[in-house]
Amino acid sequence: MDIETAHTAVFGAGSWGTALAYSLAKAGHPVTLWARREDAAREIAATRRNAAYLPNAELPASLRVTSDLHEAASGASVWLFAVPSQSLRSVATQLADRATEPEAIVSVAKGIENGTLLTTSGVLREALPLAPEARVGVLYGPSHAEEVALGQPTSVVVSIPDLAIAEQVQALFMTPSLRVYTNTDLVGVEIAGSVKNVMALAAGMGDGMGLGDNAKAALVTRGLAEITSLGLAMGAAAHTFAGLAGLGDLVVTCFSKHSRNRGFGEMIGGGKSLEEAADAMTMVVEGMKTTASVRELASRYGIEMPITEAVARVIDGESAPYDEVCSLMTRDPKHEAAHLDGSAFA
Ligand SMILES: NC(=O)C1=CN([C@@H]2O[C@H](COP(=O)(O)OP(=O)(O)OC[C@H]3O[C@@H](n4cnc5c(N)ncnc54)[C@H](O)[C@@H]3O)[C@@H](O)[C@H]2O)C=CC1
């Protein structure tokens, strides 16, 4: 891939797809942004702004926008999928016939598909069977779109099985304000980046209840223990959970005012009903669907995930956030960090 001329197709004109397309275009790379709705594509192209999802970025004239999926894919060396994880399969499937064309296929969606319990690269491998598996991966890490669009320093991690391709994607996305690392542990990066959304819902609930900083620190720490425990059982490397996709993304999502998962949880913790909170959201809250998948994965791998269980009960309407806090705090006494040697987290 010639980094200077490599053309990227970004599928999904929400906040993250728009921010990444903006970053690439501003760095001088050819980019086409695909929006699902024709009127949305026309408006973004005409105004050079995505008013609904990322109003503050003025999109360069070079950035092409279309609602034609095949037009967007045409001639692209990199396919970047930025649609919600539960919709990824339906979008990717439409491109199945031409999946040999791109040199890299990258998901930036964070979640675990309901039913199949697949991570997003797993969904892409199934939806695009003609694509060589070694070219399919993810770009994850602590990266709120709003800050990337402002050029605020951000570091992310790309994980693609073929390291040479990962390094090309790394070079493509690097700018002075967007630093990209590589990591060969795809399953670890994906589990870390997806399960942190469940913890961010819990963090937000804590914020809504006014639980305080001690509670948030404990949640992040014990949440990381749950994520690590599940990841290790699925074959991930322990170091990934201390990295950008692990601790990094968990911290930003549990603390940031930009986080949709944390913000949704805050509304629930503050007393709003699930319906009221959902009505107030215009953007995707991945943790809402991923929680059920994580719960099933925990059961499949025999991992105890008490915070995930608590979040699942709240979003299933089976219990109230404060009751779950009391239950978590009064569990049987435990040893810390049993998960780090690979043994089951208890
Ligand atoms: N916003 C952020 O800062 C970041 C988001 N992500 C991840 O990126 C993914 C996309 O998130 P955002 O852009 O933030 O979401 P968003 O809510 O801002 O936008 C979602 C976009 O997907 C489109 N969409 C929804 N359902 C669709 C479907 N069935 N088919 C095609 N398009 C559909 C919407 O029209 C919209 O353009 C999520 O998995 C999220 O976790 C990852 C890192 C940062």
Ligand SMILES: O=C(CO)COP(=O)(O)O
């Ligand atoms: O993954 C993200 C930041 O890295 C986005 O998180 P939210 O979905 O909570 O906004």
